[in-house]
Amino acid sequence: MISVQNLVKSFGDFTAVKDITFEVAQGEIFAFLGPNGAGKTTTIKMLTTLLRPTSGRIELDGLDPMVRQKQARQRFGIVFQDPSLDSEQTAWENMDLHGVLYHVPRKLRASRTEELLRTFELWDRKDDYVKTFSGGMKRRLEIARGFLHTPKILFLDEPTLGLDPQSRNQLWTHVKRLNETERTTVFLTTHYMDEADRVAHRIAIMDHGSIVAQGTSTELKEQTGTDSLEDAFLALTGSSLRDEGADAKAAMRQVAKMWRR
Amino acid sequence: MGAIYILWLRELKRYVRSRVQIVVSLGQPCLYLLALGFGLGPVFRQAGHGSYLQFMAPGVVGMTVLFSSVFSGIAMLWDRQFGFLKETLVAPVSRMQIMVGRTLGGATVAVIQGTLILIICLIAGFRPHSSVAIPLAFLFVVLIAVVFAALGTAIGSIIQDMQGFQLVMNFLVMPIFFLSGALFPLVNLGVVMSVITRLDPLSYGVDGLRGALIQSWQFSLAFDVALLAAIGAVFLSAGAYLFSRIEA
Numbered sequence: 001m002i003s004v005q006n007l008v009k010s011f012g013d014f015t016a017v018k019d020i021t022f023e024v025a026q027g028e029i030f031a032f033l034g035p036n037g038a039g040k041t042t043t044i045k046m047l048t049t050l051l052r053p054t055s056g057r058i059e060l061d062g063l064d065p066m067v068r069q070k071q072a073r074q075r076f077g078i079v080f081q082d083p084s085l086d087s088e089q090t091a092w093e094n095m096d097l098h099g100v101l102y103h104v105p106r107k108l109r110a111s112r113t114e115e116l117l118r119t120f121e122l123w124d125r126k127d128d129y130v131k132t133f134s135g136g137m138k139r140r141l142e143i144a145r146g147f148l149h150t151p152k153i154l155f156l157d158e159p160t161l162g163l164d165p166q167s168r169n170q171l172w173t174h175v176k177r178l179n180e181t182e183r184t185t186v187f188l189t190t191h192y193m194d195e196a197d198r199v200a201h202r203i204a205i206m207d208h209g210s211i212v213a214q215g216t217s218t219e220l221k222e223q224t225g226t227d228s229l230e231d232a233f234l235a236l237t238g239s240s241l242r243d244e245g246a247d248a249k250a251a252m253r254q255v256a257k258m259w260r261r
Numbered sequence: 262m263g264a265i266y267i268l269w270l271r272e273l274k275r276y277v278r279s280r281v282q283i284v285v286s287l288g289q290p291c292l293y294l295l296a297l298g299f300g301l302g303p304v305f306r307q308a309g310h311g312s313y314l315q316f317m318a319p320g321v322v323g324m325t326v327l328f329s330s331v332f333s334g335i336a337m338l339w340d341r342q343f344g345f346l347k348e349t350l351v352a353p354v355s356r357m358q359i360m361v362g363r364t365l366g367g368a369t370v371a372v373i374q375g376t377l378i379l380i381i382c383l384i385a386g387f388r389p390h391s392s393v394a395i396p397l398a399f400l401f402v403v404l405i406a407v408v409f410a411a412l413g414t415a416i417g418s419i420i421q422d423m424q425g426f427q428l429v430m431n432f433l434v435m436p437i438f439f440l441s442g443a444l445f446p447l448v449n450l451g452v453v454m455s456v457i458t459r460l461d462p463l464s465y466g467v468d469g470l471r472g473a474l475i476q477s478w479q480f481s482l483a484f485d486v487a488l489l490a491a492i493g494a495v496f497l498s499a500g501a502y503l504f505s506r507i508e509a
Contacts, residue, residue, distance in 0.1 A: 048351055051508060073353035084344035088275050100267040101352035 001026040001153055001185040002047065007056035009042050016042040018209040019056070024187060024202075026152075029179055031196040032189040034206035035237055040189040041081055043206075044157050047187070048078050061152050074102065077146030078155040083138055087131035091122055091141050094130060095148060102149035109148075116144040120174055136167030143171065147178055156188040160195060168192070172199050193230040203229075207237045264354040265362040272333060272366025276373070283374075286332075290325045290378050294318070294385055297444065310446070316477075318379075318387040319398070319470035320443025326375040326405045327441075327463055331434050333367025334413015334500075335426055350507065360504040364410045364497070371406035372399075389474040397473035397482075404489040405466035411496035418503035436461075443467045447479050462492045 002024040009017040017039040024030040032040045045051040047058060049065045049072060058065055065072035085094055092113065099109035117123040120140040130138060139159060146154050156175070160168040176199060179186050190196055196203055197217050204214035213220055213236050217229050224235040276283070298314040298321075305313035340346040349359050379398070389395065416429055440454075441463035450458065458464050469485035472478040 050347070050351060070353040070355075073351055078351055080344060080347055082344050084346075084348040086271065086340075086345045086348075087343060088278060089271065093274075097267050097271065098348070098352075100263045101349065101354055103263070103353065 001028070001061055002030075002187060003057075003059040004043075004047070005057040007043070007046065007058060008054045009039075009046060009051060010054050016209055017046070020206070020209075020211045022204055022211060022214060024153075024185060026185055027179070027183045028202060029176075029186040029188070029200045031200035031203045032187070032206055033191075033193070033196055033203060033233060034189075038206040038237075039209040040206055041157055044078075044155055044187070044189065048076060048155055049073060074149070075151060076153040076155060077149065077151035079139075079142045079146050079157065079159050081157040081161065083142065085130045085138055085142060085145075088129065090127050090129055091117065091133075092126040094141065095145055098145045098148050104149050112148055112150075116147055119178075120144040121170075136163050136171075139163060139167065140171060140174075143175065147182070147184070150182065151184060153185045153187060156186065158189055158191065160190060160192060168195065175199070193228070193233055197229045205233060205236050212236050262358075264352070264358045265365070268349070268359060268362030269366040269369065272363060272370055276370040286329060286374060287325075287377060287381070289328070290321045291381060293324065294321050294382065298385070314382075314385065314387055315475055316446070316471075317444060318382040318385075319474045320441070320467050321382065322375050322379050322398075322402065323405055323441065323463060323467040323470050324438050324443050325378040326371045326402055326466075327409050327438055328434065329374040330367055330371035330406045330408075330410040331413040331416070331429075333370055334364065334410055334415070334417045335420070335429065336367075337363070337414065337417030338420065338423070338426060341421075346507075356505040356507075357501055360414055360501050364407075364414045364500060367410040367413060368403070368406040371410060372402050375402040375406065390476050394474050394476075398470055401466055401469035401473060401485070401489075404469070404486065404493065405463065408462055408466070408489055408493045408496055411493060411500045414500035415496060415503050418500065418507055437463050440464075441467050442479065462489070465489055465492075 004023070005021050007017055007020050008015065020043065032043065034040050042051065046053045047060065047065065049069050052066060060072050061075050063072045063075070086097070089097070095113040095117065096109060099113065104112065114123065117126055120143065122137060122141055122144065125133070125137070130141065133141065143156070143159060154175075160171060163171070172195060175186060178184055188200070200217070202214065202216055203220060204211050205220070206212065213223060215223065220229065220232045221227060224232040226232045226235055294314075294317070298317055302313040305311075305316065310316065337346060350356075352359075376399075389398070416433075420426060420429065440458050440461045442458055443463070447455070447458050447464065447468075465480060465485045465488050468479045469482070469489070472482060472485070
């Protein structure tokens with residue numbers, strides 16, 4: 001479903017993503033783990049047509065997202081790292097707007113919006129402005145919205161950041177269920193090892209722009225001779241703090257900013 | 262088409278729902294009308310130009326439309342900050358449709374604002390020369406709104422932060438207003454002033470409004486309409502180009 005070969009992204013002389021290659025099969029839940037500044041978000045941005053790769057090949061459901069941009073976009077849903085809801089509109093209106101942008105026919109839009117809002121336990125708040133929602137509710141709404149146009153792939157970029165354990169738990173239950181019932185391929189990034197361990201079928205660990213290991217959770221533990229995913233992660237990426245990671249990210253933003261002008 | 266409509270509708274909803282903002286944005290033109298219209302009125306009359314309120318009311322309408330439309334384009338900054346912009350940028354619709362929807366939405370809001378101010382002017386004692394003046398004035402309100410909403414979208418696509426916003430307000434929008442002939446007649450000016458005022462797109466919008474409402478033309482109806490339409494086309498193209506280049 002997702003096929004990435006020798007993908008590279010550099011900003012000026014800083015290379016955020018260095019020659020990564022991986023495959024995600026249909027219906028799979030694939031997790032990307034890595035310290036801050038490892039290049040996870042940059043990779044997601046390239047997969048979702050927001051950034052143009054420096055070199056390498058991407059295929060989403062057999063389509064090159066840069067060449068057949070609209071068809072590719074129709075096929076995936078995305079929940080960004082930071083919120084992307086319109087807080088001045090109601091939950092229902094946010095869903096409706098998304099449905100129109102993704103060409104979901106009116107009747108289907110209404111029925112599917114209701115179904116998803118009920119699934120994510122937001123139905124009784126559907127007419128409230130999003131600005132009155134808690135962090136967890138906003139996240140749930142974004143994920144419900146991502147599923148609205150029945151995407152083949154759902155990208156989740158640190159969807160549980162800042163959520164309490166209850167919300168996190170509930171969110172993954174819903175995502176798992178939709179993955180099973182709709183056969184949606186899920187590509188996620190997270191910092192919580194227990195989540196990746198519980199939800200993902202396969203995991204790739206990224207550090208300094210490269211994939212340092214990939215496989216199932218069990219495989220990763222065996223490979224590193226550790227008995228938890230967290231230990232495996234630390235064994236692979238080292239335990240030094242990534243202050244320079246944040247700097248690199250800031251530097252990248254700076255470059256991207258200049259480049260955009 | 263669906264995308265254009267839903268984004269246009271969004272701009273409209275945002276406007277209607279923020280009652281405080283409506284009042285605030287109408288406050289400034291009212292202040293100009295009151296302070297300048299009545300304050301400078303006696304001087305203007307002594308200079309033999311008749312009623313200053315009659316003269317400046319079309320200018321204040323133009324100003325309202327200018328501020329409102331540029332502002333709506335720059336409001337993209339907020340959508341960028343709060344993330345909603347990204348939602349539209351990854352949608353499977355062309356950037357052109359998104360840009361047109363947003364821009365038309367902003368222009369529509371500006372037209373509503375302009376109409377409200379015109380009504381306030383009428384209440385304050387402004388009298389257009391006849392009732393047929395209103396539809397013609399409306400045409401100019403629409404033209405000004407489209408021109409500057411497109412300019413706002415173009416600027417909103419480039420600037421990244423609030424400092425940029427202040428820069429644009431102080432060095433672009435305010436000069437466009439003050440140098441447009443909204444507050445003073447564009448006659449007997451020095452060479453430099455004449456050139457500057459003629460480079461200002463709003464000059465033709467204000468002239469059109471004043472011509473339509475009180476039949477006082479500096480240029481001519483056909484010239485104003487043609488020029489504004491041309492500038493509108495240029496700004497829309499520039500806006501579409503710059504908007505298509507945004508990377509999240």
